[in-house]
Amino acid sequence: MGTSIRQRLTTTVAGLALAAGMAGAQAAEPIKVGVLHSLSGTMAISESTLKDTMLMLIEQQNAEGGVLGRELEPVVVDPASDWPLFAEKARGLITQEKVDVIFGAWTSVSRKSVLPVVEELEVPLFYPVQYEGEESSKYVFYTGAAPNQQAIPAVDYLREMLGIERFVLEGTDYVYPRTTNKILKQYLMDHGVAEEDILVNYTPFGFSDWQSEVARIKEFGSQGKPTAVVSTINGDANVPFYKELANQGISAADIPVIAFSVGEQEISGIDTAPLVGHMAAWNYFQSVQTPANDAFIERWHEYIGDAERVTNDPMEAHYIGFNMWVQAVEKAGTADPEAVVDAMVGVTAPNLTGGVSTMMPNHHITKPVLIGEVQEDGQFAVVWETPGMVAGDAWSDYLPDSAELIADWRAPLACGNYNVQSGECSGQNY
Known part of the structure; x- marks a missing residue:
């Protein structure tokens, strides 16, 4: 009898240990991060650097222990400046590669191509480039500039x-x-x-x-x-x-x-x-002198192995967006896309110009605005800047069809195009 009980106890303990080990192994699986930037075609001149920026940020985060004790694994694809291909590549990243987040796109037509895919499959896209506004999606975080x-x-x-x-x-x-x-x-x-x-x-x-x-x-x-x-x-x-x-x-x-x-x-x-x-x-120039920017430039030159490689505004937008995503994952306690999306509003991250950016309820961030003049060395001398941060406006006040629209992804509104006059959330929520 005693031997039978010990055998059963041994079997039970071994089973629990095996289950715990499997759970631990599962928890330790890498978090996959999609990188969706053109590495060929007409937009490669702009986008290839953003791919390198993401790889640098991921490498640095892994050196600091990853996120939630899990390593980040970049999955890079090349949509080749082909706008329909952006949608196909985004779908592959989500359904085949099982990424939990995508950082990518440059042109608005490429973002528009990806938008219905991330809406359908419910995985967030961090979009790092200035754009035309007139959009707010639950699954897109706009870290570049809106028109205002x-x-x-x-x-x-x-x-x-x-x-x-x-x-x-x-x-x-x-x-x-x-x-x-x-x-x-x-x-x-x-x-x-x-x-x-x-x-x-x-x-x-x-x-x-x-x-x-x-x-x-x-x-x-x-x-x-x-x-x-x-x-x-x-x-x-x-x-x-x-x-x-x-x-x-x-x-x-x-x-x-x-x-x-x-x-x-x-x-x-x-x-x-x-x-x-x-x-x-x-909203950023390499010539801005702050400790954060100096450190970023030094890290970039070390990573890329070329002290002549420049930094630029969309790189800073990825820097801000990536750090916001990391904070949202930690805040949610999981990399699950839906939980991270819910945790994003209100998250803050330092920018490289000396301020702190905040993710607003409309999924746009606060940013300073700078105007620079081109110098002979290819850098920009800042000739004007806003005195503080400017919150991105998803819907323009200067177009009749959008002047009455706001976006707020917090409950109970949870709408990307709420009409303040009619009190309705019209059409699709973006």
Whole structure:
């Protein structure tokens, strides 16, 4: 009898130990992090650096013990600047690779491609690039700038500080430039700029034959009123654009350009002479001197093995978003996507310019706004900045269809497009 009891006890204890060991092994499984950035095609000039940024952040987090005692495992895919392929790659990351989060996309059309996939499969996407607004999804966290954190302050600077009276809204032909310029045109007209003093133009991705387009800009700027170009040109089309401005003798003193998609990465390795004096509006520049930024740049150079490699705004957005995600996982006590999404609102993380960013109920973050002038060394000298943080606005106050909409993902509202006049959450929740 005694032997039988001991055998049963031994068997029970062994079974419990085995179960505990299996549970421990399961808990120790890596957390998979999807990295969805173009490594080839027209957007590789911008996105490949963001892939490297994510790998650096993941490596550093693993060196600090991972998250919840679990290692992070990056899963990198290349959607190759092919917008439908973004959706296919995102679906593969979630359904086949079983990632718990995705960091990625650059263009709005690529984000729009991914959006229904993350909505359907309920896995969060952290989107690190300035965009046109007019969206708030439960499963997207917008760590880049909304129009009120970049485009609106930029044209205010042109009007109020430089006395600009005519505006060329020059963009690549896709959703971000078109929607941003729709907002800007209405905003400018609401502030007294005549419609005939606003020229809007779009060119395809990868456009290179800028001669006639730049000639039109030159003609528009020769009408006796101070003129500027507000550029939403994206990707590698920027290089021939600035070269053609110089070819036609247009300097920053004549018709300044303020860009929303040109940063340190886009102008690194090219002749900066045509760009000197032109501007960009971002929420971060490498030239900002703070202890946090100095440490980030040093870590980046060490990781990439190249002291000449620049940092830029979308890299900082991934830095903020990644640290927010880590905090939300720790707050939730799990990497389960739904639990992390619920834990995200209110999470804070230091930015690299000396402040602290907060994830707002509309899934946008608070950010400072900076305007920089291109220098001969390819860096930007900050010439203006907001006195504090600006909260991202998901829905523009300057478009009739969205002026009455707000987004708040907290209960009980839990809506991405709540109409404050009708009291209804209209359509899909984004």
